[in-house]
Amino acid sequence: MKAATLLESDPSSGEAEGFFVEALARGLSVIRCFDQAHERLTISEVARLTGLTRATARRSLLTLSALGYMATDGKQFWLTPKILSLGHAYLSSTPLPRLLQPVLEEVSGQLHESCSASILDGEEIVYIARAATRRVISVGLGVGSRLPAYCTSMGRVLLAALAPGALEAYLARARLEPLTPYTLTDPTRLWQELAKVRAQGYALVDQELELGLRSLAVPVQNARGQVLAAMNIGVQAGRVSREELLGMLPVLRQAAASLVPLLGV
Incomplete structure (x- = not known):
């Protein structure tokens, strides 16, 4: 058995460095910190789980909320069903x-x-x-x-x-x-x-x-x-x-x- 080769860009090297979007990477890390054990999280909890500053976590959460991927009651945040569209894109493609x-x-x-x-x-x-x-x-x-x-x-x-x-x-x-x-x-x-x-x-x-x-x-x-x-x-x-x-x-x-x-x- 031999595995198919997957090439991943290293954002710290070569040409990829100029195209790496930190804000996008941070937003994705915020999405990934929600799971079965973390269904609802505060800004501080998201910051701790992702290693981001509280201000950065807040901006990411509010952006995702404005786009409809996140919901909030003013204190806690949670994913909405719209997030499934991201996975569906893979399955469809x-x-x-x-x-x-x-x-x-x-x-x-x-x-x-x-x-x-x-x-x-x-x-x-x-x-x-x-x-x-x-x-x-x-x-x-x-x-x-x-x-x-x-x-x-x-x-x-x-x-x-x-x-x-x-x-x-x-x-x-x-x-x-x-x-x-x-x-x-x-x-x-x-x-x-x-x-x-x-x-x-x-x-x-x-x-x-x-x-x-x-x-x-x-x-x-x-x-x-x-x-x-x-x-x-x-x-x-x-x-x-x-x-x-x-x-x-x-x-x-x-x-x-x-x-x-x-x-x-």
Whole structure:
């Protein structure tokens, strides 16, 4: 497996420095600080979470409010449904989620288990398509949901596809927290596990993200072998054993293979 290369501009270097818009970057950091644990925030709280000054946080919040992406009662701020248009723009502009969705639904219908697809974004995976039959995790998942990459099956497939330098950088900055007693948090052991995932072409994660959850993932590749996404099935550990889950691997692999001709070169 080899990952597709993503080029990111460094605002502190070369030509990009002259085009980097600090105000835009600050506004995006304000949007990102709102999540399930921070649904409503004051100006001071936003400033603390983003590292911005209180005055800068205030200007960003008021600008977002004027544009309709934020609402306020004069003290606290919260996101409005209009913010979903930003995510919808991605889903509308790339064919990947549209190509994945019917395949996930077919796999889910065949195995009677939830099937999902995600991409890697920094230290997290982001769900871009999902077909759910039952809830197998305490947190509700849907398109746009984010989970840590290091302890999820799709995350490990995507991390295993990174170039060695990119993977080293990830392991150097990632916070490997023990979410359950089974979570792998040692960087050396994680590196070894990712090498195993790369060699076998799949990842099985057993109750490392949440007790009672097992998941199995495979890469979604184009004709050149570039890993564009990951696809998985999630099951309840008390209902499906590791062996039974591995028995579903051929179905998952066949589904991923069916996408290769559709994903270009």
